[in-house]
Amino acid sequence: MPKDFLKDTQDEYDVVVIGSGLAGLTAANTLARQGRSVLLCEQHYKLGGMATWFKRPGGHIFDISLHGFPIGMIKSCKRYWTREIADSIVQLKNIRFDNPMFSLSTTFNRDDFSQLLIQEFNVPEATVKEFFDTARSMNFYDDQGTTTKQLFDKFFPGREDVVRLLMEPITYANGSTLEDPAISYGIVFSNFMSKGVFTFQGGTDRLIKLMHEDLKKSGVDVRINVDVEKINLENGRVQSITANGKTIKCKSIVSNSNLKLTIFDLVGEQHFDKKFIEDAQEVRLNNSSTQVYMAMKPDEQIPEETGDLLFSSAAPAFRTDLLLSRDITSRTYSFYYPQTRPEGRPRSLVVSSTNARFEDWAKLSEDEYKASKADLAETTLDALEKYVPNVRERVDHVEVSTPKTFQRYTKHALGSSFGTKFEGLAVSRAIPEQVPGLYHAGSVGIIMSGWLGAINYGVIVSNDVDSYIMKSSTQSQLADSSK
Incomplete structure (x- = not known):
């Protein structure tokens, strides 16, 4: 039965x-x-929705979406979950950008970003301050007619390099585009600029385990x-x-x-x-993504100066259509070092994530779908070679997910992330x-x-x-x- x-x-x-x-x-x-x-x-x-993980032979545990969130998570988890969960939230201190316009590292907070804009991008200090203050003051009841592009045109006209610096991380974080309302950018951007980017030490599997335990303690009937x-x-x-x-x-x-x-x-x-x-x-449903999960061999470690998050692109400029194109030019890499799961086996992993359209994958035949996934794995390894030399000889496992994968496991319409x-x-x-x-x-x-x-x-x-x-x-x- x-x-x-x-x-x-x-x-x-x-x-x-x-x-x-x-x-x-x-x-x-x-x-x-x-x-x-x-x-x-x-x-x-499994509980968690998109906040989930999967395991593979060799002690490899891949997080699906443990990439970064604002410091507000600490307060929310402490108040609505447990202190143990809140105390496990740690900062990612090395956020990198590498594209044809610029290459830099940042702690991704207001002070550091302000200095970058003033010293490296030669934006007047008064303009930088006014932009941050404007973004910080935005709320849901503001005028929703102004787009993010119009916001940037007001403060940084003709500065595609500045727009790229300010926009790429938020597009990755929640699917925002230049055509979306400016408040949807300003509110999220300001949350990150407060204190930087944070993640959960111990991995999503530990987070959901702790949440499940607290649900049972609270009396929730979990099925x-x-x-x-x-x-x-x-x-x-x-x-x-x-x-x-x-x-x-x-x-x-x-x-x-x-x-x-x-x-x-x-x-x-x-x-x-x-x-x-x-x-x-x-x-409108938001876009989805493709992800390539790569586990290094047990004795192969990645130097931590490689970064925690790396926004990499070969595209000459920031464009929404380029971010969603099947001809991938932009990848965001999340690097997971042994301290991500300090109590487990010492493993280094890399997850490459790229925004994608569901229809580009859903319309493929079974053979085309398998071939496209294999090609994505190979081209991603090619791109990663720049940051992790000889990666093909050092990698132990490679796996690909697509918008169809997200739809299958979450039942989310069009696999929307x-x-x-x-x-x-x-x-x-x-x-x-x-x-x-x-x-x-x-x-x-x-x-x-x-x-x-x-x-x-x-x-x-x-x-x-x-x-x-x-x-x-x-x-x-x-x-x-x-x-």
Whole structure:
């Protein structure tokens, strides 16, 4: 008999959380700490969503998305998770850029970037200060009509080298482009500029293990291999879910699934207003990426001066179309040294990441797909040779993932690495107004993407859910007393 992954669940929960990305995990933990009964359903056999890892023979552990986040992660993890998790967040101190326009290293914070712009790029100090102050003052309620390109044209007209320095890391971090609203750039950029780039020591496997332990301590009923097929409504309100063929009642739902999948597949457009559906249909999915995972042989170490993050490009200028092109000119390398997992075997690994379009990979035949993956591995090794000499003789394992890989494991529409473009945030926030009791938390609108954005969005939504349940309970009690 197949295993029943929903065995011994309750008949009803206060909240069901669909999906265990960082937003879903944080929402579940926060609500359980507030005294709510919570069922967390994850369709994969591992928690974490895109914050995940995989193992290969030889003691190699590859992190999928452990590349860097702002210092705000420390505060959020300390408050909504545990001190042990927060204390394991460490700074990446050597961020490198290497392209035809410039080659430099930075600690990636405001002081260091200001000095680079003034001394190396000859930008007036007053202009640099005004740019940083403008970016820092941006918020979600600002004018959304100004694009990032227009922001740069205002402060650095004709300076493609400056635009490249300021834009490449953020494009890598959350899929931003020059055509997106300036606030989606300014808010994220300022978060990083606060204190630099940080990562989690011990790897994603240790992070998710600690989060799972805290979820159980909080009382969350955590279930893996549970595929939620439908969100069921009664009189327009959340009533239950159907998962693995079983119906479970609930007062509220937090969907950490893709925004469009939540609306059109799990619920159905017939349950929403026409104008809302029109807005939801207009939401653009963000791009995906390809990644090449390379493990060095046990006795082969990479010098730490190679850097922690390396933004490398052969393109003469920064262009969005070049970043997404199948003819790859730009790669971001994440270097993992033995101290990444200090308690494990001493291993050095490299992950090369490149922005990509889903359709460029989805339309290939099986043979073309395999050949394209093999070519990506070979060309990436060629490119890495500049920074890790004789890499082919020193490497122990090479593996490739594509947008189709991300779609397969996360069920994310088009394998999108960062959810939706900016307009997705307003649609995500408006869902409870359409279907009382239904909430969405995940990677939307660029601002609420990446590790920190996802965790903080999970917190915001969990507080909304708690207020909804409390209000609904009060209304029910008043109705009963009036009978």
